[in-house]
Amino acid sequence: MSVLSAHDVVIIGGGACGCTIAYLLAKQGVSVALVDKGEIGREASWASAGMVGPCACQDRDPWFLAATRLSWRMYHELNDELFDVTQRRIGLGGEGxxxxxxxxxxxxxxxxxxxxxxxxxxxxxxxxxxxxxxxxxxxxxxxxxxxxxxAGRFLDARAYTAIIGAAANQLGAVVYEGKPVTGLVRGRDRVMGVRIGTDELHAQTVINSSGAWAGGIDPALTHPVExxxxxxxxxxxxxxxxxxxxxxxxxxxxxxxxxxxxxxxxxxxxxxxxxxxxxxxxxxxxxxxxxxxxxxxxxxxxxxxxxxxxxxTPDALPTVGPDPRAGDGYLWAAGHASSGMTQMPATAAVLCDLVTHQTPRIDISQLAIERYLNNEPVHEHQVFHRFVQI
Structure with missing residues (x-):
């Protein structure tokens, strides 16, 4: 095994969430590597309809309400901020x-x-x-x-992901495309990086933001995302x-x-x-x-x-935060279901808080991986009954 590089943070998954985390951390001077199995922003973010705005949902509050409110504010800030960095627009618009x-x-x-x-x-x-x-x-x-x-808005999720990924790269984030993560590098009581084929990327913190593939990164760190x-x-x-x-x-x-x-x-x-x-x-x-x-x-x-x-996910809520099975150095940011763009910037902001040892600006206790590990009943959100039988 050869070590490609070492960073403060390695993010698995270059969708909208992973790119936003990378951008926010790079702004704070954190050394970041962003790794994707394919091209940046070509999976769920590419397919997203891009509807955003503050919204209450009885099955998913209090997180969902707080996250969609914060995300709405962040999109308006990022709309101008990203244009200043890249001279490109994310397509934010609409009248409600x-x-x-x-x-x-x-x-x-x-x-x-x-x-x-x-x-x-x-x-x-x-x-x-x-x-x-x-x-x-x-x-x-x-x-x-x-x-x-x-307050409802739309945005071009494809443009947003490409633009914020490029902005993160301009601020120093290292981007690895076409590099599937094949496992985690483990030390004593902690995660120390990721494996990419025969190479390794080392980091103080690994963030799993790999969407529908999040549960397959490490066999010991299962997740019911599908x-x-x-x-x-x-x-x-x-x-x-x-x-x-x-x-x-x-x-x-x-x-x-x-x-x-x-x-x-x-x-x-x-x-x-x-x-x-x-x-x-x-x-x-x-x-x-x-x-x-x-x-x-x-x-x-x-x-x-x-x-x-x-x-x-079974409850249509993301998993955000540490995993007791991994020890230190591993954070989840996955499972946003069909409302990813609506709540994703808030998830990215919370992950930045965790990486920089700040109190999360939104309570994430509702999103802990433990809800799937303790055999507690998990409410199946109605989104599961929306698919077309083919």
Whole structure:
């Protein structure tokens, strides 16, 4: 074995989370190496729809509410900060997140969603159908009531990951692409680095941010994360444009705009292992989402269809923090499920706190790996029931 280099921190996984951790640490003068089995940002981050904004979720709070709030603030700060470093934009935009109903039977569900958000202290604007269409002209005539979180935003997750990864590199982070991690380097009572084939990278701290692959890095450090496949497409936007992330209160699926006028429509949820593919059933499902949520998209040109693997956990919460099985020098930052971009900057900020021996700015006790090690019952979040049977 030869030692390629030694760093303060080695991060496994060059997705949006790993790149953000690398950037934030490099800003503080921490020596960082970022290692990815393929190209930076080409897995879940590449496939993400990029909807972000503060949000309450009864099954996942208090972490989810605090993390989405902090992440929203961080995106706005990073939007200008990363432009100053790279002269490139992350595609942050939008006028809110809008949820509507088109039938009397669904009004109670919308009202419940509004109560949950307002009880959490978030602003929600409730409108009748005419008011909603004035705010978002792309809405169908059958919409009878809507609720808008004006803080909702969209961003280009592909651009974000590439830009913040490049910014981390400019600040001194060393990037290794096409280098699968084959194991951990262990010392007495601690992790000392990672193995890449016959080479080693040594570090004081190793952060596992490898998404759906996080549970396979070391056989002694298992994790119940698994790949949740998603098929997504983009279409030409309607003539009136689209200003909001739009969904229906009682049905799955969403439409979210892009700065260049495209609309991203998604998504399927399929559990079939580490396989990415586009299927007729998946395309049919996404097409139905487009026709149902925004009928004005029904005859718009399809621009692209792609798929990715979300890191799904039983409770749809990430695992963040140390692992008692590893001893010192090992931290988790994995398992953000289908809400990765929404909460990811907060995870990165907390990891920086841990590496620099600061008190985490958000309580992470809810996210400890011990919840899977102590045979405690884990609530299965409803996202598990959203996949398409194919």
């Amino acid at each position: 997140e809008l949820v509507y109903v088109d039938g009397e039977d669904d009004l109670a569900d919308l009202d419940k969603k509004v109560r949950v958000q307002r009880d959490a202290g978030l602003e929600v604007i409730v409108m009748d159908g005419d008011e909603a269409r004035e705010r978002e002209p792309a809405l169908p005539d059958r919409a009878i009531k809507a609720a808008c979180n004006p 790949p949740m496949h998603g098929q997504i497409m983009s279409v030409q936007g309607p003539p009136c444009g689209l200003r909001h992330n739009v969904s229906q209160a009682t049905r799955w699926g969403y439409c979210t705009p892009r700065a260049d006028g495209r609309v991203v429509v998604g998504a399927t949820h399929e559990l079939w292992g580490f396989v990415k593919r586009i299927t007729p059933a998946g395309v049919e499902y996404i097409g139905e989402v487009a026709r149902r949520v925004l009928p004005c998209l029904a005859n718009q040109t399809i621009i692209d269809i792609w798929s990715g693997l979300r890191p799904q």
